[in-house]
Amino acid sequence: MRSTAGSGRTTVQRALLSAVIASAVAVLATGCGSGTVQRVAPGTAQSTTSTSADGTDWSTRARNVDLSIKDALVELGPAGTARLYFTVDNQGPVTEHLAVVSVPGLGQATLQGSAGPVNALSTAGIMIDSGSSATFGAGAPSVVLPSAKGLRAGGSTPVLLEFGIAGLVHLTVPVKAA
Secondary structure, eight states: OOOHHHHHHHHHHHHHHHHHHHHHHHHHHHHHTSSSSOOSOTTOOEEEEEEETTEEEEEEEETTEEEEEEEEEEEEOGGGOEEEEEEEEEOSSSOEEEEEEEETTTEEOEEEOOSSSTTOEETTEEEEOTTEEEEESSSSSEEEOSOOTTOOTTOEEEEEEEETTTEEEEEEEEEEEO
16 A cells, blocks of 8 residues: 555656756757757758869858868978868867867877967967957967878879867868978
């Protein structure tokens, strides 16, 4: 035989749990439908890539991401050094971070952020604020490859860029002499 006091407590607990779940669902439904964070419906990502002798361009637009990379290329420097040159344009609704850059066969590149708060290096990578751009080159921010071994002017090389929101981006970029 069950106690009515225990049964009443279980009914109250279930009612409270149902109220909490209903509130959470309402908050999530309101946030997802607001349109301020999500620009493109999930599952409708749109990406494009084009490569020329002047560099590789790539763009994607998906949920919380509106990112483009322009004029990506590797420039060979003196004494076996190499840098990756490109511009990242973040028109997405959230701050993006370039966390890791690597070249298969060469390893992970060194990221260098700017001295100021714009495009600074944090533990998450180089920050690229919503509505802004970052131009990577000889100054800061920059991406220095671990070596130029096996790279030759006039050729191309695969490059992997890992972003905090956009995820992993695979590019094949031209290699130029300095």
